[in-house]
Amino acid sequence: LEQKRKDRKKNKKAAAEKSKTGKQRGNMKKATKVARNEPEKQSMNVEPKSKAELAAAAVGGGDLMFSGIKQPKKIKDSQNRKRKKKVSDEQQLRKIQKFEEKLSTMDDKTREEVLHKRRIQDALSRAQGMAVKDDKKLLRKSISRKNAKKNKSRKAWASRVQQAEEEKNERLDRRDDNMKDYMQKKKERRIAKLKAKRKK
Numbered sequence: 001l002e003q004k005r006k007d008r009k010k011n012k013k014a015a016a017e018k019s020k021t022g023k024q025r026g027n028m029k030k031a032t033k034v035a036r037n038e039p040e041k042q043s044m045n046v047e048p049k050s051k052a053e054l055a056a057a058a059v060g061g062g063d064l065m066f067s068g069i070k071q072p073k074k075i076k077d078s079q080n081r082k083r084k085k086k087v088s089d090e091q092q093l094r095k096i097q098k099f100e101e102k103l104s105t106m107d108d109k110t111r112e113e114v115l116h117k118r119r120i121q122d123a124l125s126r127a128q129g130m131a132v133k134d135d136k137k138l139l140r141k142s143i144s145r146k147n148a149k150k151n152k153s154r155k156a157w158a159s160r161v162q163q164a165e166e167e168k169n170e171r172l173d174r175r176d177d178n179m180k181d182y183m184q185k186k187k188e189r190r191i192a193k194l195k196a197k198r199k200k
Contacts, residue, residue, distance in 0.1 A: 089146070093139045 087095075099118075103111050122132045133139060 089133070089139050089143050092133045093136060093143065096134065096136055096139070 103114065106114065122134060125132050
């Protein structure tokens with residue numbers, strides 16, 4: 001009950017504050033209407049800019065102007081960038097193997113250039129905070145670990161299913177036994193009643 005009372009008080013306070021802010025908003029709306037009307041009147045008196053000035057404004061920096069607010073033309077890469085699909089360890093291992101096969105066919109000079117580019121690319125990726133999986137040994141370990149985990153869960157599930165089946169069969173057997181006992185007792189009662197009637 002005390003909690004409910006506290007909640008009611010909070011709700012009342014919130015409603016009172018809301019109504020105050022609503023009144024303030026009303027006053028602000030009037031002020032903004034007045035402010036909006038004044039620049040419109042002034043802007044009508046301004047002479048249009050020359051074509052050269054308009055072209056310079058359009059080209060300059062690639063920014064767009066809307067009511068005095070500069071907005072960049074392109075959204076930041078971090079916001080616009082799509083998330084890459086996660087590559088599995090098996091796929092990554094296959095990529096590395098293909099890359100190594102390609103390297104084996106190249107001559108020494110081009111191989112060194114390609115490896116140098118690859119190292120730079122990996123370093124940049126690491127600097128950006130991305131995980132670079134280029135160690136075959138670690139990839140194989142993680143694959144074997146995942147497979148072991150899958151097998152373990154598969155075995156656990158199979159044992160669970162088997163246990164559930166056994167419990168179900170056990171319940172059915174118990175039910176059958178109980179039904180047989182019940183029918184047997186019912187027959188015995190009938191026979192006892194018949195015997196009692198004959199004696200009378």
